[in-house]
Every structure is written in structure tokens, then in C-alpha cells.
Amino acid sequence: GAVVSQHPSWVICKSGTSVKIECRSLDFQATTMFWYRQFPKQSLMLMATSNEGSKATYEQGVEKDKFLINHASLTLSTLTVTSAHPEDSSFYICSARVPRGYSPLHFGNGTRLTVT
Amino acid sequence: QKEVEQNSGPLSVPEGAIASLNCTYSDRGSQSFFWYRQYSGKSPELIMFIYSNGDKEDGRFTAQLNKASQYVSLLIRDSQPSDSATYLCAVIGSGNTPLVFGKGTRLSVIA
Numbered sequence: 001g002a003v004v005s006q007h008p009s010w011v012i013c014k015s016g017t018s019v020k021i022e023c024r025s026l027d028f029q030a031t032t033m034f035w036y037r038q039f040p041k042q043s044l045m046l047m048a049t050s051n052e053g054s055k056a057t058y059e060q061g062v063e064k065d066k067f068l069i070n071h072a073s074l075t076l077s078t079l080t081v082t083s084a085h086p087e088d089s090s091f092y093i094c095s096a097r098v099p100r101g102y103s104p105l106h107f108g109n110g111t112r113l114t115v116t
Numbered sequence: 117q118k119e120v121e122q123n124s125g126p127l128s129v130p131e132g133a134i135a136s137l138n139c140t141y142s143d144r145g146s147q148s149f150f151w152y153r154q155y156s157g158k159s160p161e162l163i164m165f166i167y168s169n170g171d172k173e174d175g176r177f178t179a180q181l182n183k184a185s186q187y188v189s190l191l192i193r194d195s196q197p198s199d200s201a202t203y204l205c206a207v208i209g210s211g212n213t214p215l216v217f218g219k220g221t222r223l224s225v226i227a
Contacts, residue, residue, distance in 0.1 A: 104165050106162065107161070
């Protein structure tokens with residue numbers, strides 16, 4: 001089945017620094033990838049849709065200058081959390097769909113970010 | 117606003133029983149329906165998908181879809197403690213819109 005790889009699985013950084021999270025589709029080309037965030041005991045929240053070769057589409061309330069998304073190839077999207085603050089500590093999960101019909105979303109294993 | 121509604125639970129069932137998880141959706145033109153399982157601290161994993169009215173069985177899992185009632189359910193037979201997780205219903209709406217997730221139902225299987 002389709003595999004989405006996400007790296008790193010966890011990261012601890014200091015307040016004010018930037019963190020980059022990578023998301024790769026391993027056995028299919030993904031023109032679109034989706035970035036979610038999940039706080040403890042809360043539901044998944046879609047942050048943005050990453051489009052290969054064009055600008056990402058951000059959901060309402062998500063700061064595009066803080067959460068930089070780059071989708072430079074058909075198999076790689078990156079999310080950079082800039083000037084991280086403790087309130088950015090969360091579980092970030094990327095996902096992608098095989099571009100065929102109404103195929104399901106496949107998730108990476110997630111990145112747990114802790115900002116100290 | 118396209119919505120997917122689930123009872124947040126927790127739904128508690130004894131080991132060996134049938135767990136029934138329900139989901140309703142607002143977009144009548146929705147085409148595809150998915151059930152994901154999410155363990156605490158982990159990312160969601162796909163359990164089943166269903167496109168047509170009726171039942172679809174896969175092992176201990178059965179997905180049921182009723183488009184007229186805008187209702188999709190997941191039955192888990194012979195529930196095991198390892199089935200304890202949050203179950204997310206997700207729907208692709210008309211026009212191939214992005215997946216919309218429900219908030220999930222927390223299932224607890226008691227040994």
C-alpha cells in the first residue's frame with residue numbers, strides 16, 4: 001500500500017529557533033500533501049494543503065509566515081515552523097493521497113514538536 | 117460548511133462484544149467514506165473505506181453506508197482490548213473536495 005514517510009519523529013527545540021519537518025511519499029507521486037496539527041486529547045486540525053510547484057493553501061487562522069510550506073517535488077513536502085514558541089508544541093502529521101479516483105489519505109507517523 | 121459528526125464517547129464495550137461506531141455527514145454529494153483508527157500519541161491509520169451503499173466486510177470490521185440517510189457506521193466484531201483507540205470517520209465530499217474528518221469516537225474495550 002501507499003507509504004508516507006515523515007521525519008523527524010520527534011524534536012525538541014528552543015524558543016525562537018526554526019524547525020523543519022519533511023514528508024515524503026515513498027511509492028507514489030503526490031501533487032498534493034496535507035499538513036495537520038493535533039494538540040493532546042483534541043481532534044486533527046488541517047493546517048494547510050501543500051501543492052507541488054505552487055503556493056500552499058492555508059486554513060483560516062494558520063499563519064503562513066510562521067508555518068512555511070515548500071513542495072518542491074512530487075514526493076517531498078516540508079513544513080518549517082519559524083521562530084517557534086512553546087504554544088507551537090504539538091503533534092504535526094503530514095498526509096497524502098494516491099492521485100487516483102477517491103483514494104484514501106495516508107498519514108506519516110507524525111512529528112512531536114516540543115518547544116522549550 | 118461540510119460537516120462530519122461523531123459521538124465523542126467514550127464508548128465502552130466488554131471484550132468479545134460488537135462495537136458499533138456511527139457517523140453522519142452533511143454533504144449529500146459525498147462520494148467516499150473512510151474509517152481511521154488512532155492510538156494515543158500515534159498518527160491515524162486507515163482501517164476501511166466504502167464507496168457504495170450497503171455493507172463491506174474485512175475481517176472483524178464491517179463498514180455500512182446509507183447515502184439516503186447520510187450515515188456511515190463501523191462495526192467491530194469480537195472486540196479486543198487492543199481495539200481501544202479513537203476511531204475517525206472521514207468523508208470526501210462532492211467535487212473531490214479535501215477529506216473532512218469527524219472529531220472521533222473514543223472506544224474502550226474492557227477485558
